[in-house]
Amino acid sequence: MVSGARSGAGGLVAADLVETHCPFCALNCGLRLEVTRNRVTDMSTWPESPLTSGALCIKGRLAHEQVHHPERLTRPLLRTGNDFTEIDWDEAFSRTVRGFTKIADKRGRDANAVLSGGSLTNEKVYLIGKLARLGLGTRHVDYNGRFCMSSAAAANMTAFGRDRMMTPLAELQRADVAVIVGANLSAAFPVRIPPLIDGIRKRGGRVVVIDPRASRFVKPDDLHLPIRPSTDAVLFGGLLREIAEQGLVDTEFVANRTSGFNEAIAAVQSLTLERVASICDIAPELVREAATVIAGTRSAMWLHGRGPEQQIGGVDNVLALINVGLACGHVGRPGAGINMLTGQRNGQGGREWGQRCNQLPAGRNIENAEHREVVADRWGIDEESLPGAGRTYVEILEMAGRGEIKGLLSICTNMSVSAPDLHSVGEQMAALDHVVVVDPFFSESARHADIVFPGSVFAEESGTITTIEGRVVRIDQAVSPVPGLSDLDILRELGERFGVGDQFAFESAEMVFDEMRAVSAGGPVDYAGITWERLRSEPGVFWPCPSLDHPGTPQLYTERFAHPDGRARFHPLAPLDESVEHVDELVLTTGRVLSQFLSGNQTMRISGLDRRATAPVLEVHPTTARRVGLEEGELAQVSSKLASSVLAWTANADLRTDTVFLPYHWPECNRLIAADLDPISGIPGFKYTAISLAPAPGGSDPAADGAVPVGGFTYS
Ligand SMILES: Nc1nc2c(c(=O)[nH]1)N[C@H]1C(S)=C(S)[C@@H](COP(=O)(O)OP(=O)(O)OC[C@H]3O[C@@H](n4cnc5c(=O)[nH]c(N)nc54)[C@H](O)[C@@H]3O)O[C@H]1N2
Ligand SMILES: Nc1nc2c(c(=O)[nH]1)N[C@H]1C(S)=C(S)[C@@H](COP(=O)(O)OP(=O)(O)OC[C@H]3O[C@@H](n4cnc5c(=O)[nH]c(N)nc54)[C@H](O)[C@@H]3O)O[C@H]1N2
Ligand code: SF4
Ligand SMILES: [Mo]
Secondary structure, three states, X not given: OOOOOOOEOOEOOOOOEEEEEOOOEOOOOEEEEEEEOOEEEEEEEOOOOOOOOOOOOHHHHHHHHHOOOOOOOOOOEEEEOOEEEEOOHHHHHHHHHHHHHHHHHHHOHHXXXXXXXXXXXXXXXXXXXXXXXXXXXXXXXEEHHHHOOHHHHHHHHHHHOOOOOOOOHHHHHHOOEEEEEOOOHHHHOOOOHHHHXXXXXXXXXXXXXXXXXXXXXXXXXXXXXXXXXXXXXXHHHHHHHXXXXXXXXXXXXXXXXXXXXXXXXXXXXXXXXXXXXXXXXXXXXXXXXXXXXXXXXXXXXXXXXXXXXXOOXXXXXXXXXXXXXXXXXXXXXXOOEXXXXXXXXXXHHHOOOOOOOOEEOOOEEOOOHHHHHHHHHXXXXXXXXXXOOOOOHHHHHHXXXXXXOOEEEEEOOOHHHHOOOHHHHHHHHHHOOEEEEEEOOOOOHHHHOOEEEEOOOHHHOOEEEEOOXXXXXXXXXXXXXXXXXXXXXXXXXXXXXHHHHHHHOOOOHHHHHHHHHHHHOOOOOOOOOOOHHHHHHOOOEEOOOOXXXXXXXXXXXXXXXXXXXXXXXXXXXXXXOHHHHOOOOOEEEEEOOOOOOOOOOOHHHOHHHHOOOOOOEEEEOHHHHHXXXXXXXXXEEEXXXXXXXXXXXXXXXXXXXXXXXXXXXXXXXXXOOOOOEOOOOOOEOOOOEEOEEEEOOOOOOHHHHOOOOOOOOOOO
């Protein structure tokens, strides 16, 4: 097993200060952990880190409180009836493997599945894909990036041929304009980016915000387009047409660097300003002004978050956005870029190393014969023994509900809060025969487990992660794993016990990384020239980095896109159907608050974070609240076609009157949301649910409905 000792560059890490990166969002701010006698005792910022802007948000400042938290799981657990009992590691491994093997013998290997997460290091992601395909031998492995980056990833692959942010964030220093689409920078990217956006304002540039809700970073002089939720593709189609009408298309860029412009422009001819204004419910003058501002410069940075992406038309929304950016030539120039904002700690690396249902390591396609050959060859196996593409996250849960999947290994994901249609998720999890969860804290999903392994937190393992910008950075272990074994140890031991120990013969994360580099050489995601030593002596390396003397690639597409012909692709918008004109009276959209992270299984245990937002609070425009009769201090009832939630509410005048906003960190949110998926990316439509809103019935017992008393909430 991987040794529990601290492994740094040259063996033991001698210093009491260990430099690492925040485990929460993909900004990966630099942290310096203070370690005394194998305990993390304090932390500070790591000012020399290229990922530190001088500030940490509150989550980063308190992240270290997880490490020795009294609620950490320290021993494997076995379900005994409705309870759990501690068992020893050997028994936990034997029972785990026996359970999956029994299912595979009876129903075939595809009756087992693996679900994982984008907070894991690259090395763990790589081993998870390997364990699923070679150990369990199943095709069904997917991860929570399916809920997150999958629309942006699919659109980037289609338009540019590569799935990575194209421009380092520092280019915002040279931008004349920032276009921020469906990203709540105040809560989700609270450091580094907002000051850079402020810099644009100070230089006299413009900030364009396309969002049904103006969060705190939006300033009065910004151009805010309060779009009707889920109509982004129409807005971008209209903007493309208007930019062409105004003669602002960068014709040289379009001719030399792209293909498909004529088809794209033909497809939007019916999207007149008036039609767009009516569908998106934005004044036509605002749309015109946005076209003028955005296309008035070649130095514009686009930043898109989950607003347009977590939609059943999420991929089309992003492709329509990219069309506008390409028409304006916002690529490969100073201060320019069409950029997605990756969310989780290793959201970028998490989608590169083979834990996606259709992917082999290094972004290779599991259905591409050549890619299969390369990976099989480098793993020293027969290509035919590699399974084909499996199903996506929600589909895997649905297969469990239908009895087609019976065994589930879940590591670093918490479907019982984060997946849509939580009532069904409960039934699907209950229908499984063998559920194994690996998590540092007992999660809502662990309640469905037969075996729970105590997982690792960020300070306990070495490894690499790949930041929002595509920069590979190193994580150094600061303390030995509190449970004794780490996630990596668990994955290795499982490999061994599934009979593929030769594929898991790694004594350190560095050895895993070296194999990954070799597997990636010449592939779509090339880390071949990135060594463990380079990651020590350089402030991270941007991939692609094909050789040891290659400097890495911070800025993509200066001369060529990643498609074989080097050109970016425009995409014609599909003809609008009647559903686009359909208007729901009231729409629920969802997102985040600053002090909570995703399903809250980590942040809700840190009192300094949890007390800032102890429960979900619905945001309602004051006019809407009056219209439906909500009284201050009373509870509101939100009902979708699936369920009702009784919630505290607060007035927010920076929100559309037909839209309410609910932070999603608590299960009261996703029980309302249907598991309807984008047909290409498989992302659920988290950002759009038709609802009705009313005062909670007087007789209702909020506690029984999972709601909490009103009052005392502060949002930062
Ligand atoms: N504090 C905190 N920070 C986080 C996280 C966290 O849980 N907590 N999670 C991390 C992760 S994994 C991610 S993916 C990122 C997410 O980062 P963001 O995408 O910035 O976060 P969300 O809160 O989902 O915000 C989405 C925005 O989209 C808007 N929106 C809703 N519907 C639409 C629409 O139809 N069109 C448009 N244009 N906009 C719309 C919402 O009003 C909101 O402002 O945050 C990361 N950072
Ligand atoms: N309504 C609505 N739903 C959403 C979203 C939304 O905006 N609205 N956003 C979606 C998005 S963007 C995302 S990314 C998903 C996230 O969905 P989830 O997969 O639920 O994400 P987490 O809450 O981070 O779950 C990770 C679990 O892994 C554990 N964990 C953390 N680090 C480690 C580790 O290193 N090792 C191990 N073994 N375990 C670890 C945590 O304790 C936690 O229990 O949620 C999605 N769900
Ligand atoms: S949560 Fe994100 S912004 Fe906050 S400290 Fe961590 S990496 Fe930085
Ligand atoms: Mo995410």
